[in-house]
Amino acid sequence: MTQREEDGMEKRDDTIEIEHRLEASRPVPRAEFRGELRRHLLTQAGASSRPARVPSQLRARLLITAYAGSGASLIAIAAIGIAGVGPLAA
Numbered sequence: 001m002t003q004r005e006e007d008g009m010e011k012r013d014d015t016i017e018i019e020h021r022l023e024a025s026r027p028v029p030r031a032e033f034r035g036e037l038r039r040h041l042l043t044q045a046g047a048s049s050r051p052a053r054v055p056s057q058l059r060a061r062l063l064i065t066a067y068a069g070s071g072a073s074l075i076a077i078a079a080i081g082i083a084g085v086g087p088l089a090a
Contacts, residue, residue, distance in 0.1 A: 029037075080086035 077086065
C-alpha cells in the first residue's frame with residue numbers, strides 16, 4: 001500500500017469516528033413534538049391513498065409551465081417575424 005492510500009484510510013477512519021460521535025450526541029425531539037408532528041402530517045394527507053404533494057413539487061410544476069409558456073410565445077413571435085407580418089418585419 002502506498003503512502004497516499006494509507007493517508008486516505010486514516011482520513012476515512014477519522015471521518016467514521018466523527019460520524020459515530022455526532023450520531024450519538026444528536027438530540028432527539030421530545031415525544032410531544034413528534035406526536036404533534038405526526039398528527040399534523042396525517043391530517044394534511046387526509047384519507048386519500050395518494051401521499052400529499054410537497055409544495056416544492058407544486059412550485060416546480062408552476063416553473064415548468066411558466067418556462068414552457070414563455071418559450072412557446074417567443075417561438076410564435078419569431079415565426080411571425082420570419083413570415084414578415086409582425087411589428088419588426090422589414
